[in-house]
Amino acid sequence: MAGYSNGFLGKLGIVKSPGAPVPHRKHTTDCETVDMPVPATVSICMQQHIGAPCVPVVKAGDQVFVGQLIGDSDKYVSAPIHSSVSGKVVKIDTLLMPSGASAQTVVIETDGKQTPDPGIKPPVVNNREDLIKAVRDSGLVGLGGAGFPTHVKLNPSSESKIDTLIINGAECEPYITSDVREIIENSWDILSGVYTVSELLGVKMAYIAIEDNKPEAIRIMENIASKDDAHGDIVQVKVLPSRYPQGAEKVIIDQCTGRRVPPGKLPADVGVVVMNVASVATLARYLKTGMPLVSKRLTVDGSAVSQPRNVRVPIGTLVKDVIAFCGGYKEEPAKILYGGPMMGTALASDEMPVMKQNNAILAFNAAEAKSYEPGACIRCGRCVNACPMNLMPTKLEQASLHNRPDELKKYNVNVCMECGCCAYVCPANRRLVQSIRVGKMILRNLGK
Amino acid sequence: MDRKLIVSSSPHIRGVTKTRNIMLDVIIALIPAWIASVIIFGPRTIVVTCATVAACVLAEYISRKVMKRDNTVGDLSAIVTGMLLSFNLPSGIPIWIAVLGGIIAIVVVKQMFGGLGQNFVNPALAARIILMTSFPTAMTTWLAPMSWRGADAVTTATPLALTAAGTTDQIPDYLDLFLGLRGGCLGETCILALLIGGVYLVVRRVISPIIPVVYIGVVAIFSAILGQDPLTQILSGGLFLGAIFMATDYVTSPLTNKGKVIYAVGCAIITVMIRVFGSLPEGVSFSIIIMNILTPHIESLTAPKAFGIRKEAPKS
Numbered sequence: 180m181a182g183y184s185n186g187f188l189g190k191l192g193i194v195k196s197p198g199a200p201v202p203h204r205k206h207t208t209d210c211e212t213v214d215m216p217v218p219a220t221v222s223i224c225m226q227q228h229i230g231a232p233c234v235p236v237v238k239a240g241d242q243v244f245v246g247q248l249i250g251d252s253d254k255y256v257s258a259p260i261h262s263s264v265s266g267k268v269v270k271i272d273t274l275l276m277p278s279g280a281s282a283q284t285v286v287i288e289t290d291g292k293q294t295p296d297p298g299i300k301p302p303v304v305n306n307r308e309d310l311i312k313a314v315r316d317s318g319l320v321g322l323g324g325a326g327f328p329t330h331v332k333l334n335p336s337s338e339s340k341i342d343t344l345i346i347n348g349a350e351c352e353p354y355i356t357s358d359v360r361e362i363i364e365n366s367w368d369i370l371s372g373v374y375t376v377s378e379l380l381g382v383k384m385a386y387i388a389i390e391d392n393k394p395e396a397i398r399i400m401e402n403i404a405s406k407d408d409a410h411g412d413i414v415q416v417k418v419l420p421s422r423y424p425q426g427a428e429k430v431i432i433d434q435c436t437g438r439r440v441p442p443g444k445l446p447a448d449v450g451v452v453v454m455n456v457a458s459v460a461t462l463a464r465y466l467k468t469g470m471p472l473v474s475k476r477l478t479v480d481g482s483a484v485s486q487p488r489n490v491r492v493p494i495g496t497l498v499k500d501v502i503a504f505c506g507g508y509k510e511e512p513a514k515i516l517y518g519g520p521m522m523g524t525a526l527a528s529d530e531m532p533v534m535k536q537n538n539a540i541l542a543f544n545a546a547e548a549k550s551y552e553p554g555a556c557i558r559c560g561r562c563v564n565a566c567p568m569n570l571m572p573t574k575l576e577q578a579s580l581h582n583r584p585d586e587l588k589k590y591n592v593n594v595c596m597e598c599g600c601c602a603y604v605c606p607a608n609r610r611l612v613q614s615i616r617v618g619k620m621i622l623r624n625l626g627k
Numbered sequence: 628m629d630r631k632l633i634v635s636s637s638p639h640i641r642g643v644t645k646t647r648n649i650m651l652d653v654i655i656a657l658i659p660a661w662i663a664s665v666i667i668f669g670p671r672t673i674v675v676t677c678a679t680v681a682a683c684v685l686a687e688y689i690s691r692k693v694m695k696r697d698n699t700v701g702d703l704s705a706i707v708t709g710m711l712l713s714f715n716l717p718s719g720i721p722i723w724i725a726v727l728g729g730i731i732a733i734v735v736v737k738q739m740f741g742g743l744g745q746n747f748v749n750p751a752l753a754a755r756i757i758l759m760t761s762f763p764t765a766m767t768t769w770l771a772p773m774s775w776r777g778a779d780a781v782t783t784a785t786p787l788a789l790t791a792a793g794t795t796d797q798i799p800d801y802l803d804l805f806l807g808l809r810g811g812c813l814g815e816t817c818i819l820a821l822l823i824g825g826v827y828l829v830v831r832r833v834i835s836p837i838i839p840v841v842y843i844g845v846v847a848i849f850s851a852i853l854g855q856d857p858l859t860q861i862l863s864g865g866l867f868l869g870a871i872f873m874a875t876d877y878v879t880s881p882l883t884n885k886g887k888v889i890y891a892v893g894c895a896i897i898t899v900m901i902r903v904f905g906s907l908p909e910g911v912s913f914s915i916i917i918m919n920i921l922t923p924h925i926e927s928l929t930a931p932k933a934f935g936i937r938k939e940a941p942k943s
Contacts, residue, residue, distance in 0.1 A: 192835035195884065195931075201640065277634075353640065429934060441935040513633050520639040527634050547640075548633050554646055554702065555744040560882040561644075568934040571882065591933040599638030606646045607744075613636035 197567040199600035201423040201521060203392055204353045207478050212360050212489045215504045217289045221264050221495030222532040223249060224274055226282035228320040229327045230256035235285050241268045244296040246470050249285050258328040258535075259318045262287060263473040263493035265294040274532070277517065277524040284532065287495070301469040310379055317465035318472045318535070323347055323358075323426070323455035324518055326536035329462065332452060333379060339447040344377055344385040345435050348400075348456040349419055349426030351390060352519025355539040357476045360489045361457045362389070362396040365464075366403050369456055372463035373414055380452060385414045386435045387456070392421040423521060424598040428453050430567050442594045457538070472535055479505045481541035483512040492533055498540055499529040514548035516541040521599040551608035562601035562611060568594045572601035572611045579618030584625055592618045646743075650703035652833045656824035657710050657872065663807055663817035668718035669775025672813045678722050680709030682729025690738040704743050708732050711751035714814025714868055715912070716758070718770050719780065724762055728754040748919040749876050752869075752912050759912075769810035783810035786863040787908040790855070804862035815868040825871040834875045837887040838894075842870040845895030853903050866898065869911035879919040886922075886929040893918045893925075 189196025226232040233250030237243055243262040250260035266289040274284040302313040315330035335341055346369065350358040362369060369387070377385045387404065389397050397418055404414045417435050419425050429440045431453060438449040446453050461472055475494055480487040485506025492501055498515060502508060516523035517537050533540075562572035571590055578586035595615050602611040664672045687705040691698055699705075712728050732754035737746045759766045774781040786798045786809055799809045807817030815821075828834045843861050850860040861867075874880060874894055881890050894914045901910025918925075 190832075191829065192832055193837060193884070199642065201642075433934075439935040441937070442933060444935070512630070514635075514639065515632055516639060520637075522637050523639065524637070525632070525634040525639065527632060529630065529632075543639070550633065550635055551641060555699075555742060557646055557649070557704075557744045557877050558882060559649065559877045563882045563931070569931045570933055571930060573882070574930075590930065591936075594933045594935070597637065603638050603640065604642050604644070606642075606644050606649055608641060608645070610636065612638065616636065 192564075195564050195569075197565060197569075197600070198422045198424060199565050199603045201353055201603060203421065204480075205356050205359075205392065206354070207356045207480055207487050207489055208359055208393070208395075210356070210360075210488045212364060212476055212491050215490045215492045215496065215501065217264055217291055217293060217493060218496050218500040220269070220286060220288050220497075221493055222272065222274065222284045222286050222497065223260060223263065223495035224276070224282050224284045224532055224534060225250045225260060226276065226280075227260060227326060227494070227535040228258045229325065230254060230258070230331075232282055233257060233260050235271050235283060237262075237268050237285060239268050239270050242266075243268060243287060244294050246299045246473055247296040250283075256328055256331055258320050258330070259316065259471075261318050261471045261473050262296075263495050264289040265292050266290045275527075277526060277531075285495075295470070299469045301467060302465070304466065307379060310375070313466065314462060316471065317462065319458060319461055319465070320472075320535050321455055322457040322461065322475070322536055322538065324522070324536055324538060326534070329454070329458060332454070333376065335380075335447040335452070339445075340450055341380045341447060341452055342383050342450045343436055343452075344373065344380060344382045345431060345451060345453045346373055346385065346387045346456055346459055347426055347428075347431055347453055348387060348389040348393075348396065349431055350393070351421070351423045351426040352521055352523075352539075353423075354480045354541055355478045355519050357478045357489055357538045358456050359393045359396045360476060361460055362393070362400055365460045366399050368460035368463040369400070370403055370414070372459035372461075375463060375466065376452075376454065376459060377413060382452075383413065386417040387414065388417040388419055388431055388435055390421040390425055391418050424567055424596075424600065427567065427596055427598055429596070442591060475533060475535065475537060477501065477533065477537060478539040479541075480539065481512075481516075482544040482547045483508050483510045483542040485509040494535055495532045497529070498526065498531050498533065501533065501540055502529065502542060508542065510544040512542040513545040514543040516543070521603070522597065553609045554607040556607055556609055559606060561604040561606065565600040565604045567598060567600065568596060570595055572615065573609075575618055576609060576611050576614040579614040579621065582621060584621055587618045587622055592622065595619070646702050646704075649833055650707050652828065652831050653707050653872070654703065654710065656827045656833075657707075657714070657814070659820035659823045660714065660814045660817055660868070661710070663820040664714070664718070664813040667772045667807050667816060668770055668813050671775070672713075672718045674722065675716060675718060675720060675725050675813065676710060676713040678725045679713040679716070679729040680706055682726040683709035683712070683733050686730045686733035687738065690734045691742070694738065696742065699743060702743060705733060708737070708750050711814075711872060712754055714872075715751060715755040715812050715865065717766060717768055718813040719768055720765055724758060724765055728758045731757050744878050746878055747922075748916050749873055749879050752873055752916055752919075756912055756916065771810060772808040772816070785810045785908065786859060787902060790859065790863070791902075791908040795859075798859060798863075801858055801862065804859065809863070811863075812865060812868075815865040818862055818867050821867040821871055825867075828871070828875075834871075835884070835887065837884060838875045838880060838891045839867075839870040841888055841891035842874055842895050842898075843867070845892050846898055849896060849899045850903070853899065855899075855903065860899070860902070864902070864909045865911040869915055870894075873911075874915050874918070879922055881922050881926045881929065883926060883929045883931060885931075886925045889925050889929065890918050890922065893921065
């Protein structure tokens with residue numbers, strides 16, 4: 180558990196104090212989620228997860244209903260995709276994603292009726308296999324941002340002895356409040372999902388981990404977790420210090436259990452499964468209703484947005500429609516992000532659709548989007564001090580800029596999770612994360 | 628799609644501390660010692676400091692221009708170098724020597740190696756050593772403290788020179804040493820003022836206290852072992868100036884905390900060895916320069932283990 184606090188010795192600069200003092204900017208914590216009316220069209224991408232892309236199982240002209248399967252894959256690491264609206268498929272299009280890759284997308288013209296698929300009914304779950312199948316059928320992926328298919332995560336190899344479940348409600352990214360709203364609005368869904376998953380994995384301990392800047396969420400969760408005695412005393416609310424990147428998977432495992440996931444290993448290798456609060460609540464709702472993952476709660480904020488708020492939108496809604504629902508642009512946007520400002524992805528256009536793993540859309544005005552010219556590295560060591568993975572970002576940057584694969588390996592470039600702490604604290608505005616990404620690519624291209 | 632959006636790599640927000648703020652903090656931290664030097668050695672110290680600062684800033688501006696590189700005067704690092712250099716000179720130094728020192732520090736030691744962040748030794752210290760070997764008399768003619776008020780300038784010897792000569796009875800008492808009432812370079816004598824600057828830098832999180840504390844501490848212990856008076860040893864010479872402001876120079880000291888400890892211990896041992904066994908009375912400048920050169924090696928030996936790599940894990 181040691182090593183991730185900003186204690187007295189860390190403040191004095193005698194020991195490392197990992198993480199970065201990023202601003203919280205949780206303006207929308209008290210904004211109750213509003214349902215957005217169905218937009219005229221949605222564009223549902225076939226790649227909304229880590230793994231193999233889905234292939235559309237509908238064609239132009241088909242009538243679709245809410246919750247109907249429209250894309251699937253026969254690969255294990257993938258997750259099916261469902262229609263978020265009722266209406267008619269207009270075309271199967273190609274979408275250029277922020278990563279630079281292309282994916283197919285199903286464009287649907289909505290009829291506004293939101294008729295559910297008549298086939299939808301709660302899944303029958305009698306055993307472990309049924310439950311894993313149900314998880315896959317729900318289309319659930321890690322909603323914290325990674326988008327890893329949940330049915331794969333919940334079906335670890337038999338060698339790994341899972342004894343701890345961690346529900347990640349840290350939400351350490353600035354601006355984003357969609358998870359804290361999930362806790363406040365749907366605490367019972369979360370708890371019910373926690374019990375289901377705990378039983379499935381046979382864990383002894385389930386932590387619901389929340390940063391201490393969300394007192395209401397902590398109070399609600401502690402209240403209901405203590406009231407329910409039927410399941411024994413396995414659920415514990417873990418209050419964590421609010422310090423970015425508290426919600427990073429390896430960091431939160433270390434904080435809750437004191438176990439450190441070695442480089443190249445998975446949480447399951449240290450006996451832990453981590454799920455996001457929204458993922459576990461969505462799973463609970465699916466088991467109750469049979470309605471797969473078709474809508475998503477988003478925090479819409481940033482200096483260019485008129486009415487920052489939390490909205491629930493059908494997956495596939497275009498970013499510009501979401502922003503129009505939030506009062507439109509207050510100022511001309513200079514940068515639009517999927518996700519938070521530390522790890523989010525900048526979009527080239529506001530005509531991109533909302534994906535399963537999105538939890539925020541931020542639109543920044545020119546002042547907030549200001550990019551700084553990098554200066555010379557003065558070797559101040561702030562990046563080394565800030566790195567939660569104990570790396571030396573400045574060395575990695577130099578190795579990357581000078582194309583030195585041996586040094587990239589020596590300094591463990593692949594351990595970097597791109598949390599952005601190094602670049603945030605760099606007084607010379609160096610593009611450390613960008614260079615480190617290039618460094619990873621150098622090794623990948625060499626097949627190392 | 629008529630709207631033009633910025634697409635860049637994350638993170639999309641940045642902290643507020645910039646290189647210029649850090650340099651400004653160092654300048655602020657140097658001011659108490661500078662004021663003390665004006666009181667102790669008289670108004671001529673103002674002329675010396677202004678000369679070295681002006682020489683450094685101009686040298687930086689012109690050399691960058693000649694090398695067709697962007698102008699970096701705005702990062703304030705040349706002002707820091709200029710101030711530190713003047714702190715390492717006797718107050719009576721001929722101005723042209725001070726100016727020459729500034730030019731050597733910036734052009735030869737800093738810009739010829741690539742500018743800020745690329746110099747492998749501390750520019751101000753390297754310049755001081757070059758001046759000391761080139762102009763030994765001018766560099767070791769010390770004005771007696773407070774003598775500037777009198778009609779004639781009185782020169783004196785430094786406490787370390789007195790120690791080396793065996794005339795320890797002429798060394799000022801501890802209080803005078805602490806307040807800086809002794810012969811020496813203009814910015815090195817007032818320990819009180821240097822401490823105020825050091826505490827400011829630690830509180831502002833510009834420097835870690837590791838290097839100054841270990842450096843001064845080990846000098847005290849090691850001098851005592853060798854039979855010297857530890858208090859006189861740490862209060863004399865350029866130890867506090869060197870330990871707080873020169874050895875902590877980011878560019879030429881190790882990035883890792885473990886490396887900082889090794890580096891500071893090395894500085895301390897070499898300092899005491901030179902003082903006790905060397906023919907020079909003072910060794911702070913040389914010891915820091917030697918450890919500057921070892922910094923890359925210390926750093927690669929003390930690289931931290933990445934998260935999750937176990938200490939006893941066999942090397943693959």
